[in-house]
Amino acid sequence: MNLAADLFPLGWHVVAILGGLGVGLWVVRTGPWKRLLDGHQLNAVLGATVILALLWSINAGVRPGLNLHLVGGMAVTLIFGPQLALLVLALTLGAITLNGSIAWSAYPINLLLMVIIPVALATLAFRLVERVLPKHFFIYIFVNAFLCAALVVLAQGTLASASLFLAGAYEADVLLTEYLPFFLLLGFSEAWLSGMALTLLVIYRPEWVASFDDRSYLMNK
Numbered sequence: 001m002n003l004a005a006d007l008f009p010l011g012w013h014v015v016a017i018l019g020g021l022g023v024g025l026w027v028v029r030t031g032p033w034k035r036l037l038d039g040h041q042l043n044a045v046l047g048a049t050v051i052l053a054l055l056w057s058i059n060a061g062v063r064p065g066l067n068l069h070l071v072g073g074m075a076v077t078l079i080f081g082p083q084l085a086l087l088v089l090a091l092t093l094g095a096i097t098l099n100g101s102i103a104w105s106a107y108p109i110n111l112l113l114m115v116i117i118p119v120a121l122a123t124l125a126f127r128l129v130e131r132v133l134p135k136h137f138f139i140y141i142f143v144n145a146f147l148c149a150a151l152v153v154l155a156q157g158t159l160a161s162a163s164l165f166l167a168g169a170y171e172a173d174v175l176l177t178e179y180l181p182f183f184l185l186l187g188f189s190e191a192w193l194s195g196m197a198l199t200l201l202v203i204y205r206p207e208w209v210a211s212f213d214d215r216s217y218l219m220n221k
Contacts, residue, residue, distance in 0.1 A: 001114055001160055002056075002096070004065040005106035007169035016108035023086065023116050031083035032210075044208055048076055048088050053095035065169065066179050068186055071156065073118030074125070074149035075194040079201065081210040082123045089115040113160050121152045126211060135216045141199055144211075149194035150187035157183030 005013070035041045052072050059069035076085040093115055097107055125148040133139050161175040170179075202212050 001110070002059060002065070002067040002069070002102050003106060003110050003113065003160075003164075005103055005109065007065045007164060008109055008167045012163075012167055013105075013108055016112040019116065020108050020111045027083045027086050031087070032081060035084070040208065045080065045084060045088055048072075048079070049091045049095065052076070052088065052092040056092055056096050057099065057101060059101075060182075062178055062182065063170070063174070065164075068182050070186070070190055070193055071114065071118050071153060072190070072193065073115075073156070074122040074145070074152045074190070075197050077119050077122035078126065078144060078194075078198055078211045079209050082119050084210075085119045085122070086115060089119065113156070113163060117159055118152055118156050121155050122148065125152060137202075137217045140202070140212065140217050141195060145198035146191045146195035150191040153187040153190045154183050157186070 036045065055070045055072065057069075059067040061067045071089075073085070073089065076088050079085075080088060090111060093102075093107065093110055096102065097104055102110060126144055129139070129143050129148065133143065157180055161180045164170050164179075165172050165175055198209065198212075201209050202217075206212050206214055
C-alpha cells in the first residue's frame, strides 16, 4: 500500500511505533533463530526478502497514498512461521523505504498495516483451518495457500481502508469506489502467487516449509 505519513495524524504514528516495538520484542524473544544457522533457511529468508521487495516495488497508484501491490503475507507465514514472516516483511518494507518508495517517517504505520496485520491474519486463518478441517494435502494447498491468501488480502484492504477513513485521509465513498474494490483483483493474484509457491515448495522442498509436516498431511491419506 505504501501509505504516506501525512495521511495520518501524530497519534496514529505513536500507536504504530509502540505496536511495532511490542511486536518486535515478541519476535526477538520467541523467534526460532536457531533455524537461521542452517544456510538453506537463511538463504530462503534473504531470497524471500529480495523477491518480495521486487514485487512491492511494482505497484499501481489510485490516488496519493493509495497504492496497490502484492503482499505475500500468507505465503511467508506458512513457509517461515509468524516470527520469521514478520522479519521477512519488515526487511522488505525497509528495502522499499531505502529505494524511496516511502519515507522513513511512514515506516511505522506501513509496518503495522502491511506487515503486522497481514501476518496476524494469516496466522489466525491457518490455525482456524487446522482446527476445523482435517489435515490433508489438498486442504493445505487449496484452502490455506490459495483461499486464505485471498481472504487475508481482502481483510487487510478492508482494515487499511477503515484506517484511512478513521484518520480523515479520505472520504468513505472514495475508498469504497476507488480503492477497496481493487483488493478483489489483488486477492486473486495473491492467491495464485501463494498457492503456486507453496505447491512447489511442499513437493520439492517440504523441509523448508515450517507449517507443513509430511506425517500429518500425506501419510495414510
